[in-house]
Structures are given as structure tokens and as C-alpha cells.
Amino acid sequence: MTNPVVHWEIGTKDSKRLSEFYSQLFGWKISADNPQHYHMVESGGGGGGINGGFFQLEKDQPSYVTVYVQVDDLQATLDRVASLGGKTIVPPTPIPHVGAIALFQDPEGHFIGLFKS
Numbered sequence: 001m002t003n004p005v006v007h008w009e010i011g012t013k014d015s016k017r018l019s020e021f022y023s024q025l026f027g028w029k030i031s032a033d034n035p036q037h038y039h040m041v042e043s044g045g046g047g048g049g050i051n052g053g054f055f056q057l058e059k060d061q062p063s064y065v066t067v068y069v070q071v072d073d074l075q076a077t078l079d080r081v082a083s084l085g086g087k088t089i090v091p092p093t094p095i096p097h098v099g100a101i102a103l104f105q106d107p108e109g110h111f112i113g114l115f116k117s
Contacts, residue, residue, distance in 0.1 A: 089104055
């Protein structure tokens with residue numbers, strides 16, 4: 001597979017509450033020691049699953065669930081998204097010591113993340 005799903009994310013109004021919910025429900029290990037109130041989630045990545053995170057939203061942002069797909073070139077992928085009827089939501093954005101991300105919206109309105117290490 002050339003472009004695997006490598007991360008999932010839930011955008012939430014209350015990342016602390018949601019972290020407690022999923023930690024108790026599934027036993028996930030969740031670390032809130034990250035910038036911008038981002039809670040990293042270890043959901044069994046070593047057992048064949050992928051890890052993810054909870055992103056603390058601003059009041060006016062809608063909640064969401066998305067996946068991140070690994071790509072070689074964020075901007076080239078966003079250009080292809082546009083040519084296929086989607087649109088860029090978040091342009092290529094560096095994440096220090098990790099890589100870079102971008103978000104797009106598909107023709108039906110779903111948010112999908114892109115990741116480049």
C-alpha cells in the first residue's frame with residue numbers, strides 16, 4: 001500500500017473529558033503532555049492498530065473524526081484533491097520534530113488529514 005492510514009484524530013470541545021471517557025472505555029493510554037492541548041492516544045499501535053489523538057477545538061469549530069493518510073508531497077496531493085472536486089481546509093503545516101500535516105474536504109464534506117514525516 002503506497003498511502004497507508006497512519007493516524008486518527010477526534011476534534012473535541014473537551015479533550016480532558018473525552019480522554020477520560022476513552023481511557024476508561026478501552027483502557028487506552030493517553031498523554032496530555034503535548035502542545036495546544038493535544039492528547040496523544042496509544043490505542044494499540046503495536047498490536048496492529050494505529051494510534052491517534054484528541055485535538056482541543058476552539059468554541060466555534062465543529063467536532064469531527066478523521067484519519068491521516070501518509071503521502072510523499074502534501075501540496076501535490078492537495079492539488080490533486082482540488083482537481084478531483086475536493087478542497088483544502090488546512091494548508092501544509094509543520095509539526096516540529098514530527099513532520100507536517102494538511103487537511104482537505106472530500107466532495108461529500110468529510111475531512112481527511114494528510115501526513116508527511
